[in-house]
Amino acid sequence: MGNTKEASAVRMSRIKRKEEATVPAPVLEVRDLDVSRSGDIVVKGATFTINEGDFVGIVGPNGGGKTTLLHAILGILPSKGRIRLFGEGINRFRRWERVAYVSQHAINFDPQFPLSVRELVGLGRVRRGNLGRPLRKEDWSAVDDALGAMDLTELAYRRIGNLSGGEKQRVFVAKALVRDPDLMILDEPVAGVDATTMERFYQRISDLNQERGITVLIVSHDLTAVFCRMSKVMCVNHDVHYANITPDLDHNELLRKGYGEHFHFVFHEHSCEGVFPRP
Amino acid sequence: MRLLEYPFFRNALLGGAITALVCSWVGLFLILRKEAMMADGVAHTAFGGIAIGLFLGIDPILSALVVSILAVLAISYMRKLGLASSDAGTAVMLATGFAGGLIVISLAGGFNIELFTYLFGSILTIDRGDLVTVSSLAVITMVFLGLFYKELLSMTFDEQAARLVGIPVAPLSIAYNVLVAVTIVLSIKVVGIILVVALIVLPGLSALQLNRSFRGTMITALGFGMTSTVLGTFLSAIYDVATSGVIVFTMVGIFLFVAAYRRLG
């Protein structure tokens, strides 16, 4: 249990750091990034900086290159340009335990795969540092914490194949969360989920961002959620446009760069009222 | 239980149980990796190795071990180069190994009786030396599975995610496949080349039907594997029929029983 306390102390200091620092530390810096797939340039000239504590919504049409961009950031795909994670060039970066990623396809696993929810979230504690050793007590208490944070305690011993779509998504976020990351990258984890469940999901992610100080990058097709909840928006359609979400942001001007010039998204300040009721 | 008084029968039970334990454990991962047919492919390749061993007058299990490990490495290599999927690569190695075996046999002047015992197994002839070989190979395999259990599970479930968190997927994958080869060769004495795939696949497949957690599935698979091997050996001695056949039939029986139980319950 001592370890959990330690972990929460780390978290507190992380939040404090965020409050005290006048200039937040950059978590991810991308400069002039080109990413190709099968010879075609899919993302070109991406340049942006994501700071500690940011909550970034990544939007853009299907096939626009959102997943491609994330894969380049994670080093899964080769790219041209510069990527720095926590101040270190991606090729030299080794502290991957600070980054947690949930892939767009995470929930498309074999439904017959024999794993309980708790076992799957436990796999989130598997890392380079404990190679060849069993998970310890403190790993499992971190698992139970993550299950609690994602409201999954009741489902801990259910088989993952028997969960609903929304439950599966929460399980994978719990698996990411259990690594106690500083940066969480979620690729469209709420596709095909009903509106209420989706709102509650974004609420939980927002809590992780605010209460634990985790920097979050999340791909989303829910523009209302992005503009109501998040601090930055990135619109990806080959080009990457990046903006702070402020009351005077012309969201349609930004979105048209990604979705085409006839795109119109009705959004006023009061669009958010009642959408995300806080308890 | 007069049977237990015979040393050869005790050897058979012990050797069979150890083999079943390892086979069902290795097999469960193999099924989940969707590489079950690799077991069959490697077993048939081992046939080539056995023929070479008999031809050259060295321990056929040893030569089979070498040939099977080479086959497994070739399969992974072909997959890595994009020459063939695991499945297709397995088919290629199966054919190559078996054909090689046939050539060697014809050079040696035809089948002999010893070759038959490797094809169909001879659990009742397991002696102390065999027991030592089987147990030491089993210990190596089980230590590996025990140590890297969580890494293997993680990469079996989602290889890309495992790679991202820094699990050395490629070396572990190769080590695991080499142990598949080892496991298969050590099972040849028990059920023979043709039926070894049953020992690897059936316990895991039966356990998977019960929809349990991974831990539960694994324990059940090991239980099914050992029970059917021990039970099969007894039944075959009592009714005096081919042991490997009865062992496999017992496994199929358990599989059908579990399937029926799931439909009804």
Ligand SMILES: Nc1ncnc2c1ncn2[C@@H]1O[C@H](COP(=O)(O)OP(=O)(O)OP(=O)(O)O)[C@@H](O)[C@H]1O
């Ligand atoms: N494995 C691949 N090989 C070649 N091209 C690919 C591959 N995966 C994606 N692409 C192409 O790259 C482009 C960008 O795809 P990407 O998956 O990054 O889009 P996305 O913005 O994530 O879309 P979605 O909203 O549908 O998830 C598309 O034109 C797609 O066809």
Ligand SMILES: [Mg+2]
């Ligand atoms: Mg995508």
